[in-house]
Amino acid sequence: xxxxxxxxxxxxxxxxxxxxIFQRAxxxxxxxxxxxxxxxxxxxxxVAYALTVLGFFHGADxxxxxxxxxxxxxxxxxxxxxxxxxxxxxxxLKTKTRKHKTPLSLRTAYENPRT
Numbered sequence: 001x002x003x004x005x006x007x008x009x010x011x012x013x014x015x016x017x018x019x020x021i022f023q024r025a026x027x028x029x030x031x032x033x034x035x036x037x038x039x040x041x042x043x044x045x046x047v048a049y050a051l052t053v054l055g056f057f058h059g060a061d062x063x064x065x066x067x068x069x070x071x072x073x074x075x076x077x078x079x080x081x082x083x084x085x086x087x088x089x090x091x092x093l094k095t096k097t098r099k100h101k102t103p104l105s106l107r108t109a110y111e112n113p114r115t
Contacts, residue, residue: 010077013049022057052082055082
């Protein structure tokens with residue numbers, strides 16, 4: 001077991017609901033002939049709580065996770081949370097700072113080594 005990182009003012013989307021929504025999306029995509037593994041992008045990831053939960057419970061169906069947020073403080077925690085998805089804590093975690101005219105300032109990617 002592990003404890004995810006968080007901070008005051010950020011939310012932790014309910015684990016069960018996160019998993020149920022993802023499973024329904026899997027069913028819909030599969031019905032349309034789109035098979036896993038899938039790439040997930042969350043443009044407003046916060047501390048990446050939901051993405052990390054999905055990685056833990058449904059990693060076999062996930063090829064890569066992309067996350068972004070405007071707040072640099074929450075992104076540092078998002079990196080820590082997503083790093084929990086790899087054995088060494090960061091080997092498959094890549095971060096890249098990008099300057100945009102839009103509020104998007106940092107992008108974090110997790111590539112699943114199993115796919």
